[in-house]
Amino acid sequence: MILVSACLLGHCTRYDGRHSLDEQLARRLDKEAVLALCPETAGGLGVPRAPARFCGARPGCEGADLLAGRARLIDANGQDVSRAFIQGAREVLEQALAAGVRRAFLKDRSPSCGYDPAGANPLGGVRLGVLAALLVQRGFEITEVRAPARSDLTPLTDKVS
Numbered sequence: 136m137i138l139v140s141a142c143l144l145g146h147c148t149r150y151d152g153r154h155s156l157d158e159q160l161a162r163r164l165d166k167e168a169v170l171a172l173c174p175e176t177a178g179g180l181g182v183p184r185a186p187a188r189f190c191g192a193r194p195g196c197e198g199a200d201l202l203a204g205r206a207r208l209i210d211a212n213g214q215d216v217s218r219a220f221i222q223g224a225r226e227v228l229e230q231a232l233a234a235g236v237r238r239a240f241l242k243d244r245s246p247s248c249g250y251d252p253a254g255a256n257p258l259g260g261v262r263l264g265v266l267a268a269l270l271v272q273r274g275f276e277i278t279e280v281r282a283p284a285r286s287d288l289t290p291l292t293d294k295v296s
């Protein structure tokens with residue numbers, strides 16, 4: 136069983152109501168058992184929803200800093216959505232552990248799913264999302280899946296303050 140960011144498999148779970156379908160990944164996983172989940176909707180956040188940014192997090196440690204109480208996630212309306220992000224990430228972790236999952240394909244640059252420990256993504260963005268941080272703590276093998284940037288959308292990039 137492999138954990139996959141739901142939006143990568145065509146689920147419209149993104150903050151803007153869209154998906155991030157990666158057809159190549161979907162074909163690659165066609166014969167695999169997958170657990171397609173979205174930590175943000177699992178945490179009770181709606182679709183669409185206001186994009187959220189980290190405040191007070193260190194680049195590359197964003198999700199870990201949030202989990203440790205050193206940072207917050209604030210949405211575009213000024214609401215502190217930290218609790219929902221943490222709750223959703225923990226829910227996904229629990230489901231993955233219950234299913235015996237050890238590998239994950241996660242969408243890049245997301246405050247939940249982002250995973251770019253080397254800071255090598257040319258589009259920048261969050262390097263360690265909240266879910267990614269939990270999976271790293273549990274020793275999951277994680278692959279970052281880079282979705283193309285959409286010039287007509289406001290990118291979700293982390294902001295340290």
Ligand code: SF4
Pocket residue numbers: 140141142143148149150172173174175176242245247248
């Ligand atoms: S939280 Fe993860 S699965 Fe959900 S829309 Fe964002 S990148 Fe996709």
